[in-house]
Amino acid sequence: MEKLRVLELYSGIGGMHYALKASLVPAEVVAAVDVNTTANEIYKHNFPNTLLLPKTIEGMTLNDFNKLDFNAILMSPPCQPFTRIGLQCDISDPRTKSFLYVLDLLPRFNKLPRFILLENVKGFETSSARDALIKTLKECNYSLQELMISPTCIGIPNSRLRYFLIATAFPGSFSFQTTPEILNGFPDSSSSDCTDSFSVPVSQCGGIRSETSDNGYVIYKLETAQDLERKRSQDSEETVQMLQDFLEEGQGMDMEHYRLPPKTLLRYALLLDIVQPNSRRSVCFTKGYGHYVEGTGSVLQSCTDVELETVFKCLEGLSDEEKLKQLSQLKLRYFTPREIANLMGFPSHFTFPEDISIKQQYRVLGNSLNVHVVSKLISLMVT
Numbered sequence: 001m002e003k004l005r006v007l008e009l010y011s012g013i014g015g016m017h018y019a020l021k022a023s024l025v026p027a028e029v030v031a032a033v034d035v036n037t038t039a040n041e042i043y044k045h046n047f048p049n050t051l052l053l054p055k056t057i058e059g060m061t062l063n064d065f066n067k068l069d070f071n072a073i074l075m076s077p078p079c080q081p082f083t084r085i086g087l088q089c090d091i092s093d094p095r096t097k098s099f100l101y102v103l104d105l106l107p108r109f110n111k112l113p114r115f116i117l118l119e120n121v122k123g124f125e126t127s128s129a130r131d132a133l134i135k136t137l138k139e140c141n142y143s144l145q146e147l148m149i150s151p152t153c154i155g156i157p158n159s160r161l162r163y164f165l166i167a168t169a170f171p172g173s174f175s176f177q178t179t180p181e182i183l184n185g186f187p188d189s190s191s192s193d194c195t196d197s198f199s200v201p202v203s204q205c206g207g208i209r210s211e212t213s214d215n216g217y218v219i220y221k222l223e224t225a226q227d228l229e230r231k232r233s234q235d236s237e238e239t240v241q242m243l244q245d246f247l248e249e250g251q252g253m254d255m256e257h258y259r260l261p262p263k264t265l266l267r268y269a270l271l272l273d274i275v276q277p278n279s280r281r282s283v284c285f286t287k288g289y290g291h292y293v294e295g296t297g298s299v300l301q302s303c304t305d306v307e308l309e310t311v312f313k314c315l316e317g318l319s320d321e322e323k324l325k326q327l328s329q330l331k332l333r334y335f336t337p338r339e340i341a342n343l344m345g346f347p348s349h350f351t352f353p354e355d356i357s358i359k360q361q362y363r364v365l366g367n368s369l370n371v372h373v374v375s376k377l378i379s380l381m382v383t
């Protein structure tokens with residue numbers, strides 16, 4: 001196959017670039033475009049030889065695009081316009097402007113890209129931006145498939161349900177039968193949990209917990225029998241790896257820095273999603289992780305000699321000091337950025353420049369994507 005010339009739009013820290021490499025498809029990224037200085041610094045640090053255009057997409061002319069001579073586009077437009085926390089302003093949100101600009105340019109490029117892959121949050125599928133995308137692609141004669149996929153589908157213990165679209169230009173076609181429906185999982189997938197049907201409902205990008213539909217009796221830690229059963233069921237899903245395979249624990253790392261501070265424990269203990277190294281689940285890590293508590297990602301119980309249930313059942317009526325003593329036994333800590341990068345499929349040679357703070361690392365990772373999922377989609381798209 002002729003080497004693909006890929007244009008990576010909204011490149012962030014290069015999740016698409018890593019996915020392209022992991023897919024082993026013969027390809028080169030001819031340019032990456034992003035306006036965020038922090039993300040760009042990280043991108044440049046890891047891909048020093050790739051042309052990185054630190055500008056807005058809508059600031060590029062048709063001619064600028066044509067000069068890049070690309071034949072594929074990989075892109076993850078900003079997701080805030082389509083999330084609950086982002087108020088779902090959709091195409092009236094100024095952050096959608098650049099995406100609409102890309103759609104406007106597409107039919108006018110010197111040559112239509114052979115392949116297009118787009119990633120976005122759950123919520124995008126019901127947006128007007130999605131309707132505009134489909135309309136443009138159909139007018140340009142693309143074959144396309146929409147999918148909703150979470151990494152749990154391929155055995156990774158992390159929920160990150162995302163919308164994907166893959167498209168191939170006429171006369172190309174896919175190796176699988178396309179359908180106008182949005183596929184839940186990969187076309188060949190027989191797994192039942194591609195869309196996190198068992199996972200804790202969190203908004204997909206900004207991260208707040210939705211209302212639970214059951215008004216069930218709370219067993220402990222605001223959790224009902226149904227919640228606990230769902231978690232137990234996820235933890236017994238042997239096709240999914242254990243979290244311990246992704247941890248830095250025992251690698252000479254000082255984890256004290258990542259321990260939850262007393263104030264957070266006292267104020268938010270009941271809202272935390274707590275997992276253990278042998279769990280086979282974690283909730284989506286969002287850009288607010290380590291900063292906001294609710295719905296931004298799981299925390300790890302590093303001391304497993306103590307039962308979570310025992311600790312939480314005895315909290316009521318205790319003074320703050322006693323509560324803290326109880327909760328501290330669990331040795332709760334945040335996942336490190338490296339551990340989150342591991343769960344998101346970033347290779348071990350992906351690193352952050354020294355001046356990037358931990359908070360910035362969480363932020364850019366929360367905005368990125370699961371490399372393994374996208375790599376599988378790229379292979380599916382081009383073969």
Ligand SMILES: C[S@@+](CC[C@H](N)C(=O)[O-])C[C@H]1O[C@@H](n2cnc3c(N)ncnc32)[C@H](O)[C@@H]1O
Nearest residue numbers: 010011012013015034035036056057076098368
């Ligand atoms: C969802 S993130 C994409 C993350 C990326 N796929 C990664 O792996 O890190 C969206 C990115 O779009 C960038 N962005 C938003 N609006 C933009 C615009 N108008 N022009 C260029 N980049 C933009 C943001 O800076 C952010 O890095």
